[in-house]
Amino acid sequence: MKPALSSPFLRACRREPTDYTPVWLMRQAGRYMPEYRAIRERLGFLELCKNPEAAAEVTLLPVERLGVDAAIIFADILLPVEAMGVGLEFSRGEGPVIRRPVRGAADLERLADVDPREATPFVFEAIRKVRAALKERVPLVGFAGAPFTLASYLIEGGPSREYLDTKRLMHDDPAAWRLLMERLVGVTVGYLNGQIAAGAQTVQLFDSWVGILSPDDYREFVLPHTRATVNGITAGVPVIHFGTGTAGLLELMRVAGGDVIGLDWRVDLGEAWRRVGYDVGIQGNLDPALLLAKPAEIRREVEAILRRAGGRPGHIFNLGHGVLPETPVDHVIAFVEMVHELSAR
């Protein structure tokens, strides 16, 4: 099987010219899809993640249905930390809950060491299955949570509004914070390299909640650890570095690393690309809420984003965050077609 090095998605990751702008969507396999909901009738969320057959099937759904230019392995950013022994649960509709959150130095000691080969073999197996099924049609993206976002889940125990406990640990016990981050860097690097060994051709680092921080806190408490993570990833595999609410952090995220910087929708893509520099690629950035609007409205914004990217090699089209459950499937299909049609060179 020849490597898919000539796919538009992988070419864009390397900022090489493509015939059209490649597009995929975060959470492109998710609740908005009837086929996904049918599978979830049978399997709980964690069950699905841990079933390589079913996870591979779900990963492939959007490739068949939407015509996207990349698949992303179906998994959850908290899988590799589950084995640390924090009591991870997914309650229906509520998102992840961590029953034994980490609040201080003492809690760190009870965190188990994680070997991803033992902790998440099902993810690697699902990746092998997907690669075999894809037959080089489109590349496969692996992913992991960035250390800050993982730490914030471990500390808060679930979704948070203010992230006060996370900031408290950072400011009040910087030594414990550093220790926790270093542990998470190790887990994340091992987990991503395991995905790459199994067949992931690009990896995306999700620092989803990092936008809650001031630039000073990011620089001091996050950047060195994200950099260590990026530096630990198998050489030659493109890294997409994504966060939300990061309009004030983009230059620092770029310093932390990544071949492509992923944007949310709350920043002008042209302006953001200028700020991070044209020596990295850029991914984004349609507001997921816009996929609920009439296709004419979607089209107008797709045009605006393509105009801002200016046809420069290195743009990967995506939403600014995951597809919303309320999204009509036919709008997603129309969106992918629009990107291909309007960007055709």
Add this chain to the structure above:
Amino acid sequence: MKPALSSPFLRACRREPTDYTPVWLMRQAGRYMPEYRAIRERLGFLELCKNPEAAAEVTLLPVERLGVDAAIIFADILLPVEAMGVGLEFSRGEGPVIRRPVRGAADLERLADVDPREATPFVFEAIRKVRAALKERVPLVGFAGAPFTLASYLIEGGPSREYLDTKRLMHDDPAAWRLLMERLVGVTVGYLNGQIAAGAQTVQLFDSWVGILSPDDYREFVLPHTRATVNGITAGVPVIHFGTGTAGLLELMRVAGGDVIGLDWRVDLGEAWRRVGYDVGIQGNLDPALLLAKPAEIRREVEAILRRAGGRPGHIFNLGHGVLPETPVDHVIAFVEMVHELSAR
């Protein structure tokens, strides 16, 4: 009584040099203060807002206790829209709930016209009492919600994560959206000018939730209405234009108007001021969560922010959002002292 035109706060609003950087805090009269909690034992939140005697007392508390350079009238941004007949309630700990939210054109017709003199005479009366009590010690800031933030409350019916109904109305029925925004511009202008007539010497426009929008949506659906609001405010009274999560919107907010642009903590103040231009003042921008940290940590960040402001006239020190209820009062007192001490010229 001579006007307090020479106060550091009002001088900073006009970008005139001051002996030190003036400082106040959003929500400086709030739950973190034992004196405030004692008053709230007796009075519900709306009762307190509607009792000019008590509202004036609460407004004055931080001036006595903290040594801040401005008072801000104790009120809520939803008071002027309550009279539109949407069923506003404040449930303890839950924040505002609107029992009859606005979801489409039909709902617009049942919104009552509001004359602020009839709807919020208690706010104007509280302002007169505060001015009389302050005796020109420090200036008094009035405030209102900006039309977008008010609209988002009316539509969502309470706090929201995605603001999907707001965006849906915007995109699916732009005519209804415009009508709603125009109604809110009228209410807000009348309400702010009423506050100014009663004695408010500066006004702050809170577009607290506008950071959820893409720059394109802001430009099309918000900017013209915010501009109409700013243009309607009594000439000569400084306007502070504030929002959170706005690192990607700052240039557009500046176009919309205001003499001072208020920042949250998620952007570098020096960079933000450069972007909006030195022909406006800048307010901000310490992370409210940092007031929970040790004073040495607070001091380090106060120094960093002052360094970024560069001693340029027109900086008003503030938090990036309201004081958190968990904040120790002595940290707030120390913070105000630090700003005064470290900025003394």
